[in-house]
Amino acid sequence: MNVRTHMSMLFHLDKCIGCHTCSVACKNLWTDRKGTEYMWWNNVETRPGTGYPTGWEDQEYYQGGWEYDGRGELKLRLHNKAQGLTRLFFNPALPDLKDYYDPFTFRYGDLFSAPEGDDQPTAKPISMITGEEIEIDSGPNWDDDLSGSNIYARNDKNLEGVPDNVRAQLEEIEGVVFNYLPRICNHCLNPACVAACPQGAIYKRGEDGVVLVNENKCKAWRMCVAACPYKKVYYNWSTGKSEKCILCFPRLETGQAPACAHSCVGRIRYMGVLLYDADRIPEAAMVPDDQLVEAQLEAILDPTDPEVIAAAKQNGITDDWIKAAQESPVYKFVKEWRIALPLHPEFRTLAMMFYIPPLSPVMGVVENKTLNLALDTKGPEFELFADLSKARLPVEYLANLFAAGNTKIIERVLKKLLAVRIFKRAETVDGKLTPEAEAALKEVGLDPETAEAIYRLTTQPTLEERFVIPPYHREAAIEAWNDPLERKGQVGFGELKAPVRGE
Amino acid sequence: MNWNVLLFEIFPYVALVLAVVVTAYRYAYRPFSVSAISSQLLERRLLFWGSIPFHWGITIILTIHLIAWLFPGAILAWDKSPLRLYLLEVTGFALGLWTLAGIVVLTLRRLAHSKVRATATVMDYVVLLLVLVSVATGVYTAFAYRYGTAWFAGAMSPYLASIFMLRPRPDLVADMPFAFQWHVFNFWLLLAVFPFSRLVHIITIPLGYLIRPWQIVIWVRRRFTQPGA
Ligand code: SF4
Ligand code: SF4
Numbered sequence: 001m002n003v004r005t006h007m008s009m010l011f012h013l014d015k016c017i018g019c020h021t022c023s024v025a026c027k028n029l030w031t032d033r034k035g036t037e038y039m040w041w042n043n044v045e046t047r048p049g050t051g052y053p054t055g056w057e058d059q060e061y062y063q064g065g066w067e068y069d070g071r072g073e074l075k076l077r078l079h080n081k082a083q084g085l086t087r088l089f090f091n092p093a094l095p096d097l098k099d100y101y102d103p104f105t106f107r108y109g110d111l112f113s114a115p116e117g118d119d120q121p122t123a124k125p126i127s128m129i130t131g132e133e134i135e136i137d138s139g140p141n142w143d144d145d146l147s148g149s150n151i152y153a154r155n156d157k158n159l160e161g162v163p164d165n166v167r168a169q170l171e172e173i174e175g176v177v178f179n180y181l182p183r184i185c186n187h188c189l190n191p192a193c194v195a196a197c198p199q200g201a202i203y204k205r206g207e208d209g210v211v212l213v214n215e216n217k218c219k220a221w222r223m224c225v226a227a228c229p230y231k232k233v234y235y236n237w238s239t240g241k242s243e244k245c246i247l248c249f250p251r252l253e254t255g256q257a258p259a260c261a262h263s264c265v266g267r268i269r270y271m272g273v274l275l276y277d278a279d280r281i282p283e284a285a286m287v288p289d290d291q292l293v294e295a296q297l298e299a300i301l302d303p304t305d306p307e308v309i310a311a312a313k314q315n316g317i318t319d320d321w322i323k324a325a326q327e328s329p330v331y332k333f334v335k336e337w338r339i340a341l342p343l344h345p346e347f348r349t350l351a352m353m354f355y356i357p358p359l360s361p362v363m364g365v366v367e368n369k370t371l372n373l374a375l376d377t378k379g380p381e382f383e384l385f386a387d388l389s390k391a392r393l394p395v396e397y398l399a400n401l402f403a404a405g406n407t408k409i410i411e412r413v414l415k416k417l418l419a420v421r422i423f424k425r426a427e428t429v430d431g432k433l434t435p436e437a438e439a440a441l442k443e444v445g446l447d448p449e450t451a452e453a454i455y456r457l458t459t460q461p462t463l464e465e466r467f468v469i470p471p472y473h474r475e476a477a478i479e480a481w482n483d484p485l486e487r488k489g490q491v492g493f494g495e496l497k498a499p500v501r502g503e
Numbered sequence: 504m505n506w507n508v509l510l511f512e513i514f515p516y517v518a519l520v521l522a523v524v525v526t527a528y529r530y531a532y533r534p535f536s537v538s539a540i541s542s543q544l545l546e547r548r549l550l551f552w553g554s555i556p557f558h559w560g561i562t563i564i565l566t567i568h569l570i571a572w573l574f575p576g577a578i579l580a581w582d583k584s585p586l587r588l589y590l591l592e593v594t595g596f597a598l599g600l601w602t603l604a605g606i607v608v609l610t611l612r613r614l615a616h617s618k619v620r621a622t623a624t625v626m627d628y629v630v631l632l633l634v635l636v637s638v639a640t641g642v643y644t645a646f647a648y649r650y651g652t653a654w655f656a657g658a659m660s661p662y663l664a665s666i667f668m669l670r671p672r673p674d675l676v677a678d679m680p681f682a683f684q685w686h687v688f689n690f691w692l693l694l695a696v697f698p699f700s701r702l703v704h705i706i707t708i709p710l711g712y713l714i715r716p717w718q719i720v721i722w723v724r725r726r727f728t729q730p731g732a
Contacts, residue, residue: 081713088708089558090543090551097544097618129545130621195717198709206722216534219707220541237622240540240701281718477723 002278003301003312005321006189006209006352007252007271007469009261010330010340011182012458013358014417015268018180020044020141022260022269026184029259030246035238037103037128040140041245042260044182048156048170048397049143051181053099056231057157057344063093064229065192065347066285074282074348076195078227084198093226094235101138103128129237147178158400166394177392179358181401182268184260185232185245186343186351187211189299190282193244196227201242207472209352210249215241229347253474257467270457271467272328273321274335274352275301275312285348289404292345299350300335303328324470329457330354337454339413346404357402357410359417360393388414416444420458423451510688511673515666518695525698526706539704542619549612557605561638564598568655572663575656582653591652592645599642606635626700633693640686648680659687 026042045051059065063078078084078093106123114121127134143152148171159167169175187204191211194202201217202224204210213224213233220240224233233244248258256262261269280299287295301308303325312322325331333340333356340354388395388411395407395414403409419440426437433448441451457465478484491499529536543550571578582588610631613619645651662675676687697703 076717084712085709088539089554090547091541094543094547096547127618130617132617190718194719198712199707200709200711200715200719203719203721206720219537219704219709220539221709222541222543235541235544237542237544239535240538241535278720480723 001301001308001311003275003308003315003317004206004209004278005312005317005325006187006274006276007247008187008209008274008330008334008352008354009184009247009258010270010272010333010354010356012268012270012333012356013179013181014356015266015458016044016180016182016358017266018044018046018144019265021263021265022182023140025259025263026245029248031243033238035236036234036243038097038100038140039234039236039243041232041234041243042182042184043140044180045141046144046147046152046178047181047401048147048153048159048178050152050155051183052101052140052142053095053231054138055099055155055157057229059229059347062095062229062231063226064231065227065349066190066282068286068348070288072286074190074286076192076227077229078192078196078223081198084196084223087223088198088221091222091226094222095225095231097237098138101140101142102134102136104134104136104139107133145178148173148176153178158397161400161405162394162396166396170392170394175392177360179360179393181343181355182260183230183232183343184258184353185211185228185247186230186349186353187245187247189276189296189350189352190285190348192227192229192347192349193224193233196223197221198223202233205249208247208249208252210247210252211244212246212249213242213244215239215243218242229344229349230351252469253472253477255469255471257469261467267461267466269466270329270333270461271469272330273303273325273468273470274328274331275303275308275317275322275325277301281350282348285350289346290406292348292404293341293406293409296342296345296350297335297338300331302335303331318473321470324468327468329461329466329468332453332457337416337450339416339454341402341409341413343402344404345402355402356417357398357413358393359414359421360391388418412444416446416454419444419446420451420454423448424455507673507677510691511662511676511684512666512671514688514695515671515691518691519666522694522697526703529698529703537703537707538701540701542622545618545622546612546616549608549616553605553608553612555605556601557609560598560602560605561634564595564602564641567595567598571652571655572660575660578652578656582650582656588650588652592650595652596642596645599638599645603638603642606631606638610635626696629696630700630702633689633696637686637689637693640682640689644680644683644686647682662687 023040023042023044027040030041031037031039040052043052051057056062059077065077067075067077069075079087104125105128107126108123110123111121124133125136126132143149147153150171154171159170170177187209188211189209191202191204194204194211198221199217199219201214201219203212203214205212218241220235220242222235222242224242225231225235233242236243248256251258257269257271261271277299284295284299285292303309303322309322330340334354340356342351343353343355345351391414395410396405398414399405399407399410422440423433423437426432426434441448475484487496489498490496581591613623613627613631648654658675658679662672665672665675676684679687693702
């Protein structure tokens with residue numbers, strides 16, 4: 001066992017209101033520069049939809065992630081090493097700026113300088129690259145709330161395998177449903193971006209798992225951009241360097257949550273330590289599709305297990321990090337309660353950001369010009385939520401997003417979430433644990449205390465419960481590069497040299 | 504001092520010193536500035552038709568130059584049979600044309616595509632012009648002064664060797680045709696511009712990729728918590 005620590009984020013999708021505050025916080029902090037206009041290290045997509053860059057999940061087109069041949073070899077979809085070197089001059093799989101969008105702004109000056117006239121002056125849209133006037137025809141959240149549309153929602157890759165009648169239902173105005181999917185870099189355990197970089201400029205930090213581009217080493221071969229299946233490395237066309245989400249490590253190192261998480265209006269984001277077994281990489285990515293989630297969860301270790309603690313200490317992990325791992329909200333959701341899943345495990349990069357899939361209302365059917373809910377009217381009230389096969393977001397769809405198509409995993413997760421709802425509903429409506437609620441809990445193996453804990457951490461966590469960030473010991477990290485006593489005894493205030501008599 | 508000495512004796516040394524010193528300085532102290540600065544994100548169709556012919560063409564041609572310089576005997580031996588001489592000449596000429604086509608496409612792309620133009624620096628144009636001149640004079644020489652493979656080995660190898668052995672003999676190029684002199688001088692000019700331009704990316708060919716493991720993990724603190732690790 002080779003225990004390492006990882007800072008992971010968790011997204012509770014039921015709580016996301018699609019406000020894009022996270023994206024704006026990130027943009028203001030990190031990508032408000034020339035060459036980065038089109039980059040959204042954090043973006044929020046409407047699902048079903050095509051996302052940003054358009055259709056990023058289509059790996060036939062984008063060539064991202066790993067492929068497993070079933071016989072013990074994991075291959076980058078993009079290239080083998082020799083191929084990689086021959087493609088330095090032209091990288092066929094690199095997305096075009098059009099796949100993202102043409103960054104634009106408006107010539108606001110026109111509003112002031114327009115000559116007097118009968119009509120309102122307008123600010124013309126201009127390209128942020130050339131400054132020329134352009135027609136805006138796409139943007140980072142161009143399909144915001146456009147579920148049901150036949151250009152965007154219908155082309156969602158995750159709808160593959162969803163029965164035709166269910167798909168048709170999704171496009172009917174009465175059946176339209178959507179949820180939001182905020183995305184950042186997943187700081188994967190088996191990152192394709194790192195593997196694809198011929199220069200070796202991208203690396204994963206051992207201490208917290210943050211995946212970073214060393215911009216001094218990056219030489220613009222842009223293989224990482226193509227290889228990341230989540231399309232979360234971006235190429236800065238101005239500086240000629242690749243850039244990506246840094247998980248706000250300067251904030252983490254000073255005890256603050258990443259800006260996207262900190263600013264999140266829906267408070268959907270949690271941040272905490274996970275312990276993982278580095279010896280299981282990449283083996284955890286070398287199992288059949290339907291076992292991927294399980295294999296990855298197995299690589300995440302129990303921070304209360306004495307054996308794990310001993311191994312962690314042996315690896316130099318300090319007590320405060322182990323304690324943080326024990327209190328980690330991410331660990332609770334992911335491993336203890338098993339209701340959070342990685343996004344697209346079939347990309348086999350072992351993504352380390354986790355999602356709690358959203359619940360959705362029951363489907364409606366139009367009969368005799370009235371909309372009826374597809375409900376079993378004879379059963380008790382709570383069945384309003386209980387029948388998953390009638391949920392508006394098809395289980396197959398969610399399974400394609402979060403479980404490599406394994407619907408059993410999604411059903412298990414959704415049932416747990418439902419059981420908690422039914423349990424709390426009984427408590428508020430009936431004032432007691434009804435037999436139905438008890439049965440619902442029992443079916444998914446929850447006891448009332450755990451259900452209550454899930455409910456608490458979901459709905460009313462404090463800031464300290466949402467973000468459990470261990471001390472980073474910056475002082476020790478700094479010592480690696482600088483001697484803290486270097487300037488001791490020297491003259492201060494700009495004059496950095498040892499005081500010597502007469503000089 | 505005459506022009507010949509200035510252009511083919513003094514300037515080469517200036518260029519060489521600049522190339523070595525400034526490049527080393529840039530790699531050591533300004534690593535962020537070293538990049539191929541690809542513009543593929545902004546435009547890919549023309550880049551395909553320009554970049555691939557140009558890069559592969561120039562790589563092969565430079566390699567042949569290098570072989571001819573270092574092993575002139577081998578080239579002369581190869582050229583003994585007329586058939587092989589023709590073969591080498593025709594191949595070289597075709598490669599030259601291929602490269603020329605590539606750099607012409609790249610130049611037009613730089614000038615014509617609004618996004619690519621918007622990102623260009625003055626140095627980008629300087630580099631394009633110098634490379635264009637280099638390839639064009641090379642192709643012209645190959646066309647106008649037949650059997651360059653043979654006389655390169657005889658005349659140019661000694662000249663280059665004399666420069667590097669610090670016993671410069673600019674007289675070796677004094678009586679060459681103008682186009683060829685231009686070609687040679689342009690090379691020194693390119694070398695002088697090299698460290699100040701995007702051309703520095705040439706020496707970063709990442710061959711280490713072939714032998715490194717797929718994943719890279721770096722510990723910032725490990726040397727304290729685990730001495731020896
Ligand atoms: S999600 Fe992040 S860590 Fe994973 S492959 Fe993409 S850029 Fe790399
Ligand atoms: S800030 Fe939070 S609630 Fe708003 S879109 Fe982002 S993740 Fe969703």
